[in-house]
Amino acid sequence: MSGPDINGxxxxxxSLFAFLPLVLFVVLAGIFAFQLALGRDESVIPSAxxxxxxxxxxxxxxxxxxxxxxxxxxxxxxxxxxxxxxxNVFGSWCVPCRAEHPLLMQLAKDKRFRLAGLNYKDKDxxxxxxxxxxxxxxxxxxxxxxxxxxxxxxVYGVPETFLVGRDGTILYKHVGPFSEASIRDDLxxxxxxxxxx
Numbered sequence: 444m445s446g447p448d449i450n451g452x453x454x455x456x457x458s459l460f461a462f463l464p465l466v467l468f469v470v471l472a473g474i475f476a477f478q479l480a481l482g483r484d485e486s487v488i489p490s491a492x493x494x495x496x497x498x499x500x501x502x503x504x505x506x507x508x509x510x511x512x513x514x515x516x517x518x519x520x521x522x523x524x525x526x527x528x529x530x531n532v533f534g535s536w537c538v539p540c541r542a543e544h545p546l547l548m549q550l551a552k553d554k555r556f557r558l559a560g561l562n563y564k565d566k567d568x569x570x571x572x573x574x575x576x577x578x579x580x581x582x583x584x585x586x587x588x589x590x591x592x593x594x595x596x597x598v599y600g601v602p603e604t605f606l607v608g609r610d611g612t613i614l615y616k617h618v619g620p621f622s623e624a625s626i627r628d629d630l631x632x633x634x635x636x637x638x639x640x
Contacts, residue, residue, distance in 0.1 A: 491597060492613045497523050497530075497605070498595035502585025505562055507571055510579050518559060518585030523611045527556035527637055529630075530605045531581075532593060534565045535573035537601045543620035544577045550626070551580035555638055556606075560584040563593050563601050606630070608637050 492498075504517035522528070531547060533540040551558050560581040562570045567586065574581075587593055596605065599618055606615035615633045617625060 492605075493616060495613060496611050497607045497613055498592065500585075500592050500595055502561070502587055502592055505560075505570055505574075505584045505586050506567055508574060508579065508581075508584055510582065515579070515581060516583050518561070518583055522559065522583055523607045523609075525609050527609055527634065528559050528607045529556055530559045530561055530596075530607055532561045532563050532596065532598050532601055532603045532605075534563045534601050535569040536565065539620040540602045541573075541577070543602055544580075546621045546623065546626060547580040548578050556634060557582040561592060561596070562586050563598065564588065564590045604630075606633055606637065 499520045500518065501520065502518040504515060508515045516522075529550065547558065558581050560583070562584055564587065566588075570584075570586075585592065596603075597616075602620055604617045604621065605613050608614045614637055615630065617630065621630070
């Protein structure tokens with residue numbers, strides 16, 4: 444005998460429900476372990492946007508931001524025309540963005556492409572202070588205070604970086620902060636390929 448029913452549900456069935464969370468946990472842990480065993484780089488997340496046009500958005504400039512004494516413009520649909528552009532999604536509140544920033548300052552010295560910033564869910568004053576303190580590597584900065592543009596770009600988290608080709612097509616996506624190795628081994632080969640005639 445399996446004992447009396449509880450609220451009309453047989454006791455045997457209730458004991459099966461008790462093990463359901465454990466079974467779900469084991470299945471999810473197995474999937475996670477399998478992904479780790481594959482040795483996949485977590486910064487390489489497939490993007491549905493690779494090979495597609497960059498989002499057709501107009502984002503206002505970060506008011507008060509200058510570079511070499513000139514006001515830095517926002518981002519609009521013509522921003523990527525005829526130029527290779529590295530679009531970095533950042534926020535002053537983002538600790539990994541701060542860690543990555545010296546590498547962006549180095550990348551800004553490479554004149555084969557330009558850097559655009561997408562200031563994500565930030566306050567203008569905080570973003571200005573962040574760039575004033577660490578330096579401004581960006582030739583354009585679009586403000587995405589609401590996060591709607593981030594959704595259009597398919598942003599998972601901050602920082603993320605996209606390479607947009609001269610025809611406005613997204614060629615590459617990097618999730619998380621850059622490292623010297625990821626720039627050398629992942630980003631630069633894509634840039635060099637994109638610059639070939």
